[in-house]
Amino acid sequence: MSGDLLVKNVRPMAGAVVDVLVSDGIIRRHDRGIEAPGGCAVVDAQSGILLPAFVDGHIHLDKTYWGLPWRPHQAGPTVLDRIENERRLRRELDLKIDVQVERLARQAISRGTIHIRNHVDIDTEIGLRNFEGVMAARDRLKGAVSIQVVAFPQSGVVSRPGTAELLDRAVKEGADLIGGIDPAGLDRDPTGQLDIVFGIAGRYGVGIDIHLHDPGELGAFQLRLIAERTRALGLAGKVSISHAFCLGMLDEIELGKMLELLVENRIAIMTHGPGDTPVPTLAPLRAAGVTVFSGSDAIRDAWTPFGTADMLERAMLLAWRNGFRTDELLHSTLDVVTRGGATVLGLEGYGLEVGCRADFVLVPGETLAELVVARPTRTWVVSGGRVVARDGQCIL
Ligand SMILES: [Zn+2]
Numbered sequence: 001m002s003g004d005l006l007v008k009n010v011r012p013m014a015g016a017v018v019d020v021l022v023s024d025g026i027i028r029r030h031d032r033g034i035e036a037p038g039g040c041a042v043v044d045a046q047s048g049i050l051l052p053a054f055v056d057g058h059i060h061l062d063k064t065y066w067g068l069p070w071r072p073h074q075a076g077p078t079v080l081d082r083i084e085n086e087r088r089l090r091r092e093l094d095l096k097i098d099v100q101v102e103r104l105a106r107q108a109i110s111r112g113t114i115h116i117r118n119h120v121d122i123d124t125e126i127g128l129r130n131f132e133g134v135m136a137a138r139d140r141l142k143g144a145v146s147i148q149v150v151a152f153p154q155s156g157v158v159s160r161p162g163t164a165e166l167l168d169r170a171v172k173e174g175a176d177l178i179g180g181i182d183p184a185g186l187d188r189d190p191t192g193q194l195d196i197v198f199g200i201a202g203r204y205g206v207g208i209d210i211h212l213h214d215p216g217e218l219g220a221f222q223l224r225l226i227a228e229r230t231r232a233l234g235l236a237g238k239v240s241i242s243h244a245f246c247l248g249m250l251d252e253i254e255l256g257k258m259l260e261l262l263v264e265n266r267i268a269i270m271t272h273g274p275g276d277t278p279v280p281t282l283a284p285l286r287a288a289g290v291t292v293f294s295g296s297d298a299i300r301d302a303w304t305p306f307g308t309a310d311m312l313e314r315a316m317l318l319a320w321r322n323g324f325r326t327d328e329l330l331h332s333t334l335d336v337v338t339r340g341g342a343t344v345l346g347l348e349g350y351g352l353e354v355g356c357r358a359d360f361v362l363v364p365g366e367t368l369a370e371l372v373v374a375r376p377t378r379t380w381v382v383s384g385g386r387v388v389a390r391d392g393q394c395i396l
Contacts (some may be wrong), residue, residue: 005358005385006036010045012352014368017047022358025385029354041387043380045362049371051334052352053114053359053383054311055341058209058242058270058295061101061118061137061147062130065093065300073305079186079213083155086302087125097133098140104299104309105141106394111310112361112378114145114388115345117209117295119152119179119242122170124162131170144388144396148345150209151200152179158192167196171204180210183222190222198229207238209270212246215278219246223258230265237266240293240344244269247285248278259288268344272297272314273321282322286332293340294318311337312363312375319372327369334368358385 005022012018012030019034020027036042063086065071075085101118108116121130131151138147151170157163157180171178178200183193201208210226212219223246230239247269250258262269268291271280285292294314299307315333324330342350349357362380365371381389388396 004037004040005382005387006034006040006042007050007362007380008034008042008044009047010050010362011047012050014049014365020050020352022382022385025358026349027352027354027356027358043362045379046364048362048364048379049368050352051112051361051363051371052338052342052350052356053361053381054112054337055115055293055345055347056108056113056295056309056311057117057293057341057344058272058297059104059108059116059118059309060121060298060301060303061104061116062097062120062134063298063301063303064100064104065095066100066107067103075302079182082303087123087155089302090126097130098136101134101137102140105137105145105147106396108296108309109145109381109383109396110378110389110392110394111308111312112363112381112389113309113311114359114381114383115341115347116145117148117150117177117341117345119150119209119211120170120175121154122151122163122166123153123155124160124166125155127166128170128173131173131175135174141396144383144386146347148176149174150177150179151175152211153181156181156186156193157183157196158187158189164196164200168200168203171200171206175206177207177209178204180208182212182214183210183225184218185214190225194225194229198233198235201235201238202233207240208235209240209242211242212244214246216246216249219244220250220254220258223247224261227261227265227267230267239265240268240270242270242295244271244280245277247280255284259285259290263289266291268293270295270344271318273318275321279321282318282332282336283329291340291343292336293344294336295341310375312371312378315372316375327367330369330372333372359383
């Protein structure tokens with residue numbers, strides 16, 4: 001359902017007050033004093049700000065304990081500790097994956113997120129169970145939220161024989177991208193894992209999004225391997241690297257060389273601005289022309305007690321983590337959680353211009369910088385012309 005909708009007295013990107021007319025899910029007109037056509041729903045925005053819908057470019061919907069009783073964090077400090085702890089909890093808790101995915105997706109919608117890239121856990125213990133849960137929930141939420149699915153080998157690829165076949169099957173059965181994780185640090189076989197990941201991408205013509213936590217030179221070495229393969233296989237524009245902590249650990253000369261490599265191969269970088277490790281810094285990446293996007297990553301699961309699936313809060317965290325204070329820099333974080341994500345996810349008709357898909361968020365506020373700082377309640381969230389959340393509540 002996507003009837004006509006007229007948003008009166010609204011300020012797209014905090015600009016001048018206009019009315020915005022939507023029909024058949026598309027933005028048709030921006031003008032002053034538009035008369036509502038017959039049967040058209042009317043919303044008075046009261047000079048609120050209109051933003052394009054948020055893009056959560058990296059989340060783990062199928063891991064979350066959202067909506068379940070509070071669970072104290074139990075994992076040790078390393079990535080390996082957290083993987084093992086999660087495997088144990090998965091056996092104990094036996095979550096209904098599709099229910100959990102839907103719960104967290106609804107929370108994301110209530111905060112103005114309409115487009116998601118989800119890394120779904122696949123390993124030899126759970127097989128494609130999480131993948132199937134995500135696909136079922138994605139079907140049920142179709143039309144309200146778009147979910148890209150990355151087949152993600154959380155427990156490693158080469159080090160867990162049988163995983164490569166499962167990843168291949170997931171992509172064959174509809175996963176949109178193939179993922180990877182610390183080819184050196186976790187699998188101890190960077191070329192082995194990358195051969196499998198790029199092999200699957202080549203076989204099915206899908207994009208790639210690799211988790212890379214490995215630090216310093218070890219991480220940089222793998223970035224170079226990924227760039228080489230991206231170039232050799234003509235995959236420029238289809239490869240993303242998530243986290244890339246190593247970019248926050250290189251000296252200026254090394255970082256400059258690395259950024260050139262990323263730009264040349266149009267490799268995008270996802271950062272969620274964690275507080276406990278060096279991270280890629282936004283300003284130099286964006287100034288060099290690297291596409292940067294963001295996401296919630298883990299939310300209230302075995303990995304972290306934190307997270308609200310709120311990309312406006314994420315923009316604030318990015319600004320906080322990068323030490324941003326000026327309006328211009330605060331704006332840049334809004335761009336990361338909207339257009340940056342839309343570029344990487346390849347969303348067509350994204351934006352607030354006439355002819356774009358009517359996916360937008362209405363918030364009270366004065367300026368864009370103020371929104372990042374204050375994170376007001378989302379008054380209206382519209383997906384394809386249909387109201388999907390009101391006053392911070394998902395109404396699907
Ligand atoms: Zn992740």
